[in-house]
Structure formats: structure tokens, C-alpha cells
Amino acid sequence: MGMTMTQKILAAHAGLKEVKAGQLIQADLDLVLGNDITTPVAIKEFNKIGMKDVFDKKKVAIVPDHFTPNKDIKTAEQCKMIREFSYEKEIENYFEVGEMGIEHGLIPEKGLVVPGDVVIGADSHTCTYGALGAFSTGIGSTDMAAGMATGKCWFKVPSAIKFVLKGKPSKWVSGKDVILHIIGMIGVDGALYKSMEFVGEGIKNLSMDDRFAMANMAIEAGGKNGIFLVDDKTLDYAKKHSTKSYAVFTADDDAEYDEVYEIDLSILKPTVAFPHLPDNTRSIDDVGEVKIDQVVIGSCTNGRIEDLRVAAGILKDKKVAKGIRVIVFPVTQKVYLQALQEGLIEIFIKAGVVVSTPTCGPCLGGHMGILAKGERAIATTNRNFVGRMGHPESEVYLASPAVAAASALTGKITNPEDVVNEEVR
Amino acid sequence: MKAMGTVFKYGNNVDTDVIIPARYLNTSDPSELAKHCMEDIDKEFCNNVKHGDIIVADKNFGCGSSREHAPIAIKATGVSCVIASTFARIFYRNAINTGLPILECEEAVKNISKGDQVEVNFETGVIYNHTKNQSYQAEGFPAFMRKIIAEDGLIQYIKKNLKESGDMEE
Numbered sequence: 001m002g003m004t005m006t007q008k009i010l011a012a013h014a015g016l017k018e019v020k021a022g023q024l025i026q027a028d029l030d031l032v033l034g035n036d037i038t039t040p041v042a043i044k045e046f047n048k049i050g051m052k053d054v055f056d057k058k059k060v061a062i063v064p065d066h067f068t069p070n071k072d073i074k075t076a077e078q079c080k081m082i083r084e085f086s087y088e089k090e091i092e093n094y095f096e097v098g099e100m101g102i103e104h105g106l107i108p109e110k111g112l113v114v115p116g117d118v119v120i121g122a123d124s125h126t127c128t129y130g131a132l133g134a135f136s137t138g139i140g141s142t143d144m145a146a147g148m149a150t151g152k153c154w155f156k157v158p159s160a161i162k163f164v165l166k167g168k169p170s171k172w173v174s175g176k177d178v179i180l181h182i183i184g185m186i187g188v189d190g191a192l193y194k195s196m197e198f199v200g201e202g203i204k205n206l207s208m209d210d211r212f213a214m215a216n217m218a219i220e221a222g223g224k225n226g227i228f229l230v231d232d233k234t235l236d237y238a239k240k241h242s243t244k245s246y247a248v249f250t251a252d253d254d255a256e257y258d259e260v261y262e263i264d265l266s267i268l269k270p271t272v273a274f275p276h277l278p279d280n281t282r283s284i285d286d287v288g289e290v291k292i293d294q295v296v297i298g299s300c301t302n303g304r305i306e307d308l309r310v311a312a313g314i315l316k317d318k319k320v321a322k323g324i325r326v327i328v329f330p331v332t333q334k335v336y337l338q339a340l341q342e343g344l345i346e347i348f349i350k351a352g353v354v355v356s357t358p359t360c361g362p363c364l365g366g367h368m369g370i371l372a373k374g375e376r377a378i379a380t381t382n383r384n385f386v387g388r389m390g391h392p393e394s395e396v397y398l399a400s401p402a403v404a405a406a407s408a409l410t411g412k413i414t415n416p417e418d419v420v421n422e423e424v425r
Numbered sequence: 426m427k428a429m430g431t432v433f434k435y436g437n438n439v440d441t442d443v444i445i446p447a448r449y450l451n452t453s454d455p456s457e458l459a460k461h462c463m464e465d466i467d468k469e470f471c472n473n474v475k476h477g478d479i480i481v482a483d484k485n486f487g488c489g490s491s492r493e494h495a496p497i498a499i500k501a502t503g504v505s506c507v508i509a510s511t512f513a514r515i516f517y518r519n520a521i522n523t524g525l526p527i528l529e530c531e532e533a534v535k536n537i538s539k540g541d542q543v544e545v546n547f548e549t550g551v552i553y554n555h556t557k558n559q560s561y562q563a564e565g566f567p568a569f570m571r572k573i574i575a576e577d578g579l580i581q582y583i584k585k586n587l588k589e590s591g592d593m594e595e
């Protein structure tokens with residue numbers, strides 16, 4: 001019986017020739033990741049084990065990003081705890097506020113993940129690195145502690161759903177729209193416990209930033225991981241960002257998939273997820289009149305340079321609608337600097353947008369843009385659960401940077417086509 | 426090991442943001458977290474929950490973030506067990522790793538109502554509904570997970586097994 005991409009990576013890291021769906025294995029880890037919310041809990045558990053050092057100082061990454069720059073005293077104390085732990089254990093990949101970014105933007109950018117790796121992170125969106133052809137998945141703090149101690153993690157080998165992408169997306173359709181479409185199609189538990197494997201000639205029409213946004217939201221379909229076939233774009237990215245050695249795994253021809261979907265990218269439309277679940281999607285044509293109070297462009301899903309370019313292209317020489325708060329938060333300091341050098345930050349500020357330092361901030365209702373009762377936001381983030389961005393009676397609509405930026409100009413959810421004539425993408 | 430208590434009943438996709446909203450994640454103190462458990466979908470939960478009570482929910486319980494604060498908060502409210510049709514996978518791992526008993530049983534979820542008195546036997550997986558005089562059989566855990574649970578969570582298990590290497594194939 002053949003293996004899927006994911007199964008092959010797991011087998012190689014478990015020292016096994018073959019693995020089957022449902023089998024419990026222990027795999028060697030290439031990276032163990034944590035953030036400022038999950039690491040404090042992991043440290044407490046790590047200390048209970050009684051190990052002096054982490055298994056490998058190079059293979060642990062700790063990124064304070066959720067409530068940083070520290071939003072209050074309790075947060076400051078949590079961050080102090082992880083900072084001291086990182087120094088004491090001489091963890092090489094601890095990123096202080098000035099060099100940080102949202103973890104899932106930062107880790108690939110720093111070259112800490114390459115194709116073929118096995119990564120666990122105490123953050124559910126760790127699945128983002130599947131864009132690079134790695135197996136990466138979210139786990140909890142106790143798993144993080146055990147991973148830091150032993151360099152290993154137990155997994156139940158997942159079965160998989162295959163998505164064969166074909167065609168080229170039209171101008172205003174991005175990776176975000178593709179993944180929202182898929183989640184709308186299979187549901188928020190449509191890939192529960194499973195891998196989502198993205199293959200097909202259509203992936204060549206998706207940039208790395210598109211792929212990161214798609215793999216990022218595998219968890220929103222319940223997926224264990226989302227993974228892309230490695231191609232030239234992946235290898236270019238890996239070589240540009242990392243000196244680590246990589247390994248390319250492809251599925252066997254006779255690999256078994258629970259389901260196979262063929263998706264024609266050329267017929268997809270910009271897609272919006274209505275409250276309060278990411279699978280509550282509608283095509284932009286069926287959105288109707290939805291007035292908004294706030295626009296959030298950024299996050300580990302869509303805060304990369306292409307996302308900011310698209311948004312700036314739409315906002316250039318225009319003003320955001322009166323009374324609408326628009327917040328852009330670049331995913332990392334590097335992206336922020338690049339946006340500055342490309343003149344995007346100036347476009348944003350002139351349009352009446354506030355640009356925040358990289359932080360998770362409003363994405364999880366942490367700080368920097370919380371919603372009041374009854375308010376509505378359109379966001380390029382990944383979750384629109386009850387209370388996600390603030391008051392339990394506020395609402396979040398998920399969309400691409402293009403739709404979010406177009407909506408900023410009109411004050412209601414808007415098709416970018418309706419506000420832009422010239423070529424900006 | 427047994428549990429017995431009154432049922433709090435919820436629907437599909439109870440996510441970690443409603444189990445414990447992010448605005449309270451600036452602490453990991455279980456008793457602090459417990460004060461806000463479920464408050465965004467059920468304001469009465471924290472006022473009414475008693476030691477031993479049971480949460481019953483439909484599909485994909487615990488979807489969303491990886492925050493272990495979610496099972497920690499539930500456990501700290503005194504809830505003795507969560508029964509659901511299915512669990513989101515990170516929540517499932519976290520519950521086992523932190524010692525919050527969970528059971529998957531669609532039949533139980535279909536038949537149990539809010540306020541029912543329910544008893545759970547973890548050895549046999551039998552769920553008995555005293556109010557309706559019905560019993561349901563839950564799925565058992567794979568042997569490897571039973572080992573973790575028997576060691577009272579992953580950390581104890583790791584401590585014990587640190588020196589033994591070798592794989593855990595079934």
C-alpha cells in the first residue's frame with residue numbers, strides 16, 4: 001500500500017519503512033515552537049520532568065507575539081518568564097520584540113523550516129509550514145514540554161484528503177479565497193484528524209504567500225496538517241531563506257485518500273466567511289449589504305508582503321470611508337521594513353489607515369483593535385468565532401486582503417472589482 | 426474510576442475561544458481561568474456548575490486554538506468528564522495530556538438532555554443516564570493513550586519512559 005506525502009515524512013522521522021493511517025508512532029522533531037500564551041504552561045510542565053536542558057538548543061523556537069509588546073502587567077510577567085527560560089536554556093531561536101513577528105510569518109522567514117521537516121508548535125496555526133512541504137501541526141503546551149525534553153512526539157498517522165488544483169485564479173482571487181472556498185465546501189470538521197494534501201498543476205499559479213495562507217487555515221477545516229507538493233517555488237524559497245538541508249517527499253502513485261476533490265481555480269470568486277464559523281462562506285456576489293465598523297489586514301494568514309501590496313494597491317491615493325477604523329499589521333519586522341521601503345506604509349497612512357507593529361493583537365481579541373458590542377469587522381485573519389475579536393456580540397467576517405481593502409473604501413463588504421479599475425495586482 | 430453529575434448540554438463546534446476567551450489568557454492559573462469558562466455562550470455555567478458535573482456536546486468540541494488553558498479551565502470548574510460526538514484533534518490531545526477525562530459517544534449525545542443525571546464508568550466506557558434510565562457505550566481509548574492516562578498524563582509518562590527509547594507502534 002502506498003503512502004501519502006504526510007505519511008512518508010512521518011515514516012522517515014519515525015525510522016520506519018512504512019506507516020499506515022491509524023498507527024501510533026513516535027517521530028523525531030526538527031523544531032518545537034511556542035508562543036507567549038502557551039510557553040508559560042509548557043515551562044511549568046517541562047520543569048516537572050526535571051531535565052536540565054532542552055533536547056537541542058537550535059531546534060526550539062520561542063516567539064512572544066500574542067500579547068506583545070506586553071499589553072498589561074500579567075502579560076509582562078508571562079513574557080518575563082519565557083525570556084528568562086530562553087536565556088537560561090540558551091535557546092537560540094528566542095525572538096525579542098524588536099526582531100520578532102507573528103510566529104508563523106517569522107519561522108519560515110528565518111529559515112527554521114524546510115521541506116521534509118517535522119515540526120510541532122504549541123499554536124494551532126503551526127500547520128502553516130505545510131506550504132513548504134513540511135509536516136507541521138499544532139499541539140498543546142504539555143506536548144511542547146515533552147517535545148522540548150525529548151525531541152520526539154507521538155502521532156496517530158493521519159489518513160488524507162487530496163485536493164487537486166487546476167487552472168489559474170482570476171485577478172482578485174487569492175490563496176485565502178481558495179481555502180475559504182474549500183472550508184465552505186467540506187466544513188469546519190471536514191478534515192478532522194486528517195491531512196489535507198494540495199497537488200495539481202494549479203499550484204504553480206499560487207505564490208508562496210498564497211500557499212502559506214492556505215496551509216495556515218487547514219486547522220479551520222479540522223485538519224491535522226495541510227501540505228503542498230514541493231515545486232520550484234518552494235525550493236527557491238527554502239534556498240533563499242535557509243541553509244538547512246531539505247528532503248522532498250511525494251505521495252506514492254497508489255497512496256490511498258479518503259476523498260479526492262478537483263478544484264478549478266479559474267472559476268472561483270472572492271469568498272467571505274460570515275459569522276461565526278469559517279465554513280459559513282459566501283461568494284462575493286452573494287454577500288449583500290453588510291456594513292462594517294473595522295477592517296483588519298494582517299495576521300499569520302495574510303500579513304505578508306504580497307498581502308500588503310494588494311491592499312496598498314487598492315488604497316493608493318484614496319481615503320478610507322468616514323467612520324471606519326482600518327488597521328494593518330504586518331506579519332514580521334522584515335515585512336514591515338519591506339513595506340516601508342516599497343512605499344506601502346506611506347500609502348496606508350495617507351489613506352487614513354493605522355499601521356501596527358507586528359503582533360497577533362486584534363486577531364484573537366487580545367489588544368490593538370478590540371470590537372465593542374454590536375460592532376462588525378472584516379478581517380484577513382482566520383477565525384470568526386463568537387467573541388474572537390472582542391465583545392461576544394460583535395461579528396467578524398473573514399476575507400482576502402483585496403476584499404478587506406476594498407471594503408475599507410466603502411464601509412461595507414465590497415468586491416475589489418467595484419472600486420478599482422487599473423491593474424494593481 | 427467513575428464520574429457522576431448533572432449535564433450541561435451544548436451543540437456543534439464549541440470552540441476554544443468560548444471555552445476560555447483569549448482576553449483571559451494573560452494567566453495560566455487554573456482557578457482564575459475557571460471563573461470565565463464558557464461565559465461567552467453560557468453566562469450561567471460558572472454560577473451553576475458543581476463538582477462532578479458533566480459537559481455533553483455534539484461534533485468537533487474544542488475546535489480552534491491549541492490553548493491548553495481550555496481543558497485546564499474545564500477541569501478547574503470541577504467538571505468530571507466531557508462527552509461529545511467528536512473532539513477537535515488538538516483538544517483531544519490536550520485533554521489526555523492534562524488528565525481531563527473525555528469520551529466520544531454519539532448515541533449518548535443524541536439522547537442526553539440538559540439537566541440529566543449521568544454516571545460514567547471510565548473502565549468500561551458505559552455511560553448511564555439516571556434521569557432517563559438508559560445506558561450508552563462509548564468508544565474506548567487506544568492502548569497507548571490508556572497508558573498515558575494511567576500515568577496521570579503525558580509528563581509522568583515521559584518521566585517514566587525517558588530512558589527507554591524505542592517506538593510505540595501498536
Ligand code: SF4
Binds near residue numbers: 123359
Ligand atoms: S495572528 Fe491570530 S491566528 Fe495567527 S498566531 Fe496570532 S492569534 Fe493565532
